[in-house]
Amino acid sequence: MKALEINDLHKTYGNGTQALCGVRLEVNPGDFYALLGPNGAGKSTTIGIICSLVNKTSGKVKVYGVDLDLDPATARMHIGLVPQEYNFNIFEPVGEILINQAGYYGLPRKLARERAKKYLKKLELWDRRYNMARELSGGMRRRLMIARALVHEPRLLILDEPTAGVDIEIRRSMWNFMRELNASGTTIILTTHYLEEAESLCNNIAIIDKGVTVEQTDMRSLLDRLNMETFVLYLEREINELPDCGDYHVRLVDNSTLEVDMHRGHDLNGLYARLSECNIKVVSMRNKSNRLEQLFISMLKTNNQK
Amino acid sequence: MKLSAQYNAFKTIAIKEFLRFIRIWLQTVVPPAITVALYFVIFGELIGSQIGDIDGFSYIDFIVPGLILMAVISNSYANCVSSFFSSKFHRSVEEMMISPLPNYIIVAGFVSGGMLRGIVVGVAVTIVSMFFTRLEIHSYGVTITVFILTSILFALAGFINAVYARTFDDISIIPTFILTPLTYLGGIFYSINMLPEFWQQVSLANPILYMINAFRYGLLGVTDIDLATAFIIIILFITGLFIFALQLLNKGVGIKP
Numbered sequence: 002m003k004a005l006e007i008n009d010l011h012k013t014y015g016n017g018t019q020a021l022c023g024v025r026l027e028v029n030p031g032d033f034y035a036l037l038g039p040n041g042a043g044k045s046t047t048i049g050i051i052c053s054l055v056n057k058t059s060g061k062v063k064v065y066g067v068d069l070d071l072d073p074a075t076a077r078m079h080i081g082l083v084p085q086e087y088n089f090n091i092f093e094p095v096g097e098i099l100i101n102q103a104g105y106y107g108l109p110r111k112l113a114r115e116r117a118k119k120y121l122k123k124l125e126l127w128d129r130r131y132n133m134a135r136e137l138s139g140g141m142r143r144r145l146m147i148a149r150a151l152v153h154e155p156r157l158l159i160l161d162e163p164t165a166g167v168d169i170e171i172r173r174s175m176w177n178f179m180r181e182l183n184a185s186g187t188t189i190i191l192t193t194h195y196l197e198e199a200e201s202l203c204n205n206i207a208i209i210d211k212g213v214t215v216e217q218t219d220m221r222s223l224l225d226r227l228n229m230e231t232f233v234l235y236l237e238r239e240i241n242e243l244p245d246c247g248d249y250h251v252r253l254v255d256n257s258t259l260e261v262d263m264h265r266g267h268d269l270n271g272l273y274a275r276l277s278e279c280n281i282k283v284v285s286m287r288n289k290s291n292r293l294e295q296l297f298i299s300m301l302k303t304n305n306q307k
Numbered sequence: 308m309k310l311s312a313q314y315n316a317f318k319t320i321a322i323k324e325f326l327r328f329i330r331i332w333l334q335t336v337v338p339p340a341i342t343v344a345l346y347f348v349i350f351g352e353l354i355g356s357q358i359g360d361i362d363g364f365s366y367i368d369f370i371v372p373g374l375i376l377m378a379v380i381s382n383s384y385a386n387c388v389s390s391f392f393s394s395k396f397h398r399s400v401e402e403m404m405i406s407p408l409p410n411y412i413i414v415a416g417f418v419s420g421g422m423l424r425g426i427v428v429g430v431a432v433t434i435v436s437m438f439f440t441r442l443e444i445h446s447y448g449v450t451i452t453v454f455i456l457t458s459i460l461f462a463l464a465g466f467i468n469a470v471y472a473r474t475f476d477d478i479s480i481i482p483t484f485i486l487t488p489l490t491y492l493g494g495i496f497y498s499i500n501m502l503p504e505f506w507q508q509v510s511l512a513n514p515i516l517y518m519i520n521a522f523r524y525g526l527l528g529v530t531d532i533d534l535a536t537a538f539i540i541i542i543l544f545i546t547g548l549f550i551f552a553l554q555l556l557n558k559g560v561g562i563k564p
Contacts, residue, residue, distance in 0.1 A: 014564055049564075052405045056563050074308045074407035082405050088398035097323070104319025105406035107312025111317075149402070 002066045003050065004030045004157050005186040009062030012046050012212075020046040022062070022212040026090035027203070028190060030156070033183045035203035035220070036192045039301060043086060043212040044192045046160055052082045065156060078106065081155035085162045089134050095145060096121065096130035099152050104156045105155035113152075121147040124178075125163040132299075140171040147178070158182065159190045164198060176202060200224075208297065210304045224292050231289035232269075234259040237282035246272060260289065308406045317412050317419070318405075323464025324420020328386055328427075334425060335386070339378045340431045346374050347439040350419030350496065354519050361498050362529040371436050372523040376457060378432040380490055380515065381482065383425030383458040386466030388478045395469070410556040414549065416465060421472070422455065424523045429454060442526065450525030456541045457518045461486075463548035468493055470552070489515045494523075499531045512541055 012021040021043045028034045038044045049055030051062055053073060062069040062078040067159050089098050103113035104205055108188060121127040123289040124144040128139060137145060143163060150158060160179070164172045193199055198218065199206065207217040216223065239256035249272050251264040261272060276283060308316070328335040351367030358366045394400040403413055437444065444450055464481075472478045493515030499507050510516055511532070522538035524530035530537075555561070 052401075054401055054404055054563065056559050074409070077407040078404060080405065084401070086398070090394065090397045090399040093323075093399075097326070100400055101319050101323050102406070105316050105403055106410050107308055107315045107407070109315050110318070153406075188328045 002030070003063070004028045004032065004065055005061040005190070006061070007047070007051070008061040010047065010050060010062065011058045012043075012050065012055065012059045020212055021050075021060075024209060025214050026207055026217065028188060030065075030188055031183070031186060031287055032188050032205050033179075034188070034190045035199035035206040036190055036209065037196070037199060037206065038209035038299060042209045044149055045161060046194070047209065048082070048159055050188075051159065053077060078153070079156045081150035081153065081158045083143075083150045083158070083160045083163050087142055087146065087164065089145065089149065091133065091135035093134055094130065095126055095134055098134060098145065099149055102149045103152045108153065111287045116152045116154075120151050124148040140167045143167055143171070143175070147175070150307065151182075155187070157188045157190070158193065159221075161192050162194065163191070164195065164289055172198075196293040196297060197291050200291065208300055210301055215304050216301055223296060224297060229265070230261060230263045230282065230292060230295075232261050233259060233287050233289050234283045235285045237284050240281060244276060244281055246275045249275065308409060313412055314404075316408050317416050320413070320416025321419040321423070324386070324390060324417060325423050326391060327420065328424045335382070336431055339382055339428045340435050341379055343374050343432045343440055344438075346370070346433050349434065351439055361501075362475035362527075364527055364529070367440050369498075369523075371442065372526045373493070373519045374456075375429055375432050375436065375517050376522045377490050377495055379425040379429040379454060379458050381486065381520075382462045383421040384430040384461040384465035384468075386424035388456075388458065388469045388472070388482075389419050389464040389551065390420055391469035391476050392468055392472045394473075395472075395562060402403055404562065410553055413556060414463075414552045418459055418462040419464050421465055422458040425458030425462065426454070429458070436521060444523045444526055445528035448525075449521065453518060453522040453525055453537075453541070456545065457522070460541060460545050460548065463545065463552055467548060467552050467555065470555045472561070474519055489513050493519045494531065495519060496527060514544060517541065
């Protein structure tokens with residue numbers, strides 16, 4: 002049984018805009034799944050349909066084997082959503098937002114209070130429980146939405162750009178929290194424009210463009226498709242001319258920085274050996290650009306040419 | 308969703324709605340009480356003393372039921388329309404839409420909020436009226452039933468208004484141009500028997516007339532219209548509006564693209 006199964010999903014808005022033209026997705030239980038695509042690709046519409054916030058035109062959505070059309074209540078019980086934009090009443094106290102959300106899922110008041118306490122503490126918002134939501138900072142509001150999405154303990158958590166606009170420190174702590182959550186068995190679908198975030202967190206990936214699924218695979222196989230990666234090497238001492246590196250395509254960026262294009266089949270050990278022979282020591286290195294980003298852009302280009 | 312879970316969900320919305328208006332009681336409960344007190348002073352004490360009796364009651368006694376019900380009508384409507392519209396505006400309505408809540412629980416929850424505000428304000432206005440007149444309730448059963456049914460009816464109407472509303476202007480158009488005129492022309496300040504025959508017939512098309520008269524019967528024991536007809540009309544309106552509100556939510560009108 003899949004955690005989420007979407008088949009041939011179509012959505013045409015009232016003004017005639019075709020947002021989805023046959024999206025298909027398969028998310029396995031326990032996945033940390035990246036749903037990527039450029040702006041306007043149809044990610045938010047897809048999420049909206051899964052979460053019953055948007056009416057679909059046609060297609061099938063199943064959540065843990067439950068058809069959203071046949072048994073929407075059970076399907077919704079499994080889903081938690083952290084939307085892209087704030088969607089809570091800013092004039093409500095933080096604690097009440099969570100207690101009410103738990104109540105909407107049918108939890109008795111006492112249990113709702115316990116759950117609210119549990120997740121407010123986990124998301125470090127317990128001290129703010131009596132504050133009105135409008136008094137929270139941007140990062141706290143994001144954490145509030147995560148706590149709210151978890152209060153009924155869903156099996157499938159959908160995070161629509163959860164780290165957009167938050168500082169590095171909070172982003173890192175949110176990453177850790179999401180990892181822990183996934184490790185504890187919650188299936189996570191993540192949409193993000195930070196591709197390093199998707200690469201670092203997710204094990205499976207789908208790319209949507211112009212309302213269709215362009216790619217759906219696991220992260221490892223996708224990254225393996227990269228034919229060439231460019232690395233930047235920082236050298237211990239300055240050099241004036243390019244060393245002889247044989248088959249490796251090396252460029253001198255400045256006196257202490259080299260760039261090397263690594264084609265599939267090449268390995269870094271060979272390059273290091275060559276550089277050692279020339280008495281050049283590498284002190285650090287990095288990818289010139291994010292690997293997923295390179296693939297993402299090339300896939301979108303290919304899709305545009307179709 | 309099990310029945311017990313549905314009950315918990317309904318209770319959650321009802322408590323949330325109650326806290327929403329009671330937290331700002333200075334804006335929601337006090338103003339109608341002051342407005343009605345002014346009506347009592349101006350129409351009851353100052354002008355009423357010049358008018359004389361209607362249906363065997365002093366003018367101030369005669370207008371008490373209408374004024375109480377007017378407060379119930381406007382407040383139950385206002386609560387539901389502002390609450391549901393602001394939840395659309397803040398998009399917090401999505402909290403309910405993604406949950407397994409059946410739509411009838413959403414309608415019932417918001418309506419209960421409107422009903423509670425109608426009741427709280429109605430009780431406040433009744434207490435104020437006791438400073439100006441001596442209330443002797445003719446029929447507790449009729450009074451309480453009409454009181455509650457009217458608040459439900461107008462809470463439902465407010466909910467439907469909020470579903471269609473796209474701007475804050477849209478939530479004030481119906482109260483200003485339809486609800487207030489119908490309420491004032493619904494026999495709060497006069498008996499329709501005082502009108503010419505033609506206008507009496509026209510007044511019978513105003514549903515608020517039936518509610519005010521049924522409530523007046525409950526309090527004073529006098530009415531211009533048949534009580535059974537009044538109850539049938541109120542219940543038909545409630546049923547019709549509830550079904551309509553439910554259909555709007557089922558289709559996602561105003562909330563789902």
